[in-house]
Structure formats: structure tokens, C-alpha cells
Amino acid sequence: AMKKLFCVILLVSLVLCAGCGSKKATDPAEGKKLMTKFCQIFFETDYENRYTDFVKDKDQKKYYKAFEEMASKECLDDMMASRNPLKYDKKCAEDGLAYQPTDIELTKSGDEADVSGSYEFKMILKEKTSGERINVAGQISIEDNNGKLLVSKIYIRSMPKE
Helix, strand or coil: CHHHHHHHHHHHHHHHHHHHHHHHHCCHHHHHHHHHHHHHHHHCCCHHHHHHHHHHHCCHHHHCHHHHCCECHHHHHHHHHCCCCHHHHHHHHHHCCCEEEEEEEEEECCCCCCCCEEEEEEEEEEECCCCCEEEEEEEEEEEEECCEEEEEEEEEEECCCC
């Protein structure tokens, strides 16, 4: 009888844990963490020397490596097609500027409880040398892809194009 009881307990705890796993992926806090990190990497000029390396080896796949774990395939394809954030890195490099994103704010449009969907983002990009600040705003969407949250879209509404 003891053995049978042990099996039942094991089964119940497995079922409970399976529940935890899927809940975690659709947790709004997880979603915000992902989007914040995504925005940081996206808007940080020459993040981990990605642009410097790109100029050297022209390896676009390597340039987008940091986003691979965080974005859906469609989102990555879209970023590559529109050369985001590559074109910003290029422009900043040409102008000798380096921006660091700070104060990232995310506001959910629509159902707060459902983590998937569209968020408005706002942030300040601070120039590393001059300390000049520029405001950036746009939209970012995330989706639940088999229990893993991924950024499915990023759209920059306003970014000064000096």
C-alpha cells in the first residue's frame, strides 16, 4: 500500500509542477522582463560590439544573435528586412554617438491579465559622452510560443532622426 501511495504523491506533484511551468511563461512580470531586456539590447548602441564586429565580418546572423532567444522568427526576419537596429548602430557609429537606454516604461494596451499582446514602450536614450537625452516611443508585442514568451513585433513610433 505504501508503494501505491508514493506513486500517487509523485503523480500529483508532477501534475502540479507541470502547471507551474506553463503559468510561469505567461506571467506578466516575465513578459515585462523579456521586453525590457529586448529594448535594452535593441537600443544600446553597438551592444556587445555587435556593430563593430559586423563592420569587420559582415555577418548579419551574428549581429542578430542576441535576439534569437528572445524574438519569434517572424520578428527576426522583420528586423533584418528593415535593418533594425542595424541602421541605428550604423548612424550612431558614423556620428560618433553611443546611446544607453534608461527608464524603460511598458504600458499594456488591452487586457492586463493576458501577458500576450501589445505594449506601448517609452524610454530615454542617454548619450554616453555628452549625457544628451532623447525620447523614444513605440510598440512592442509578445506572444506565448509553446510556453516560451517571445517578442513578436517591435515598432518604433518616434525616434529623433538627427
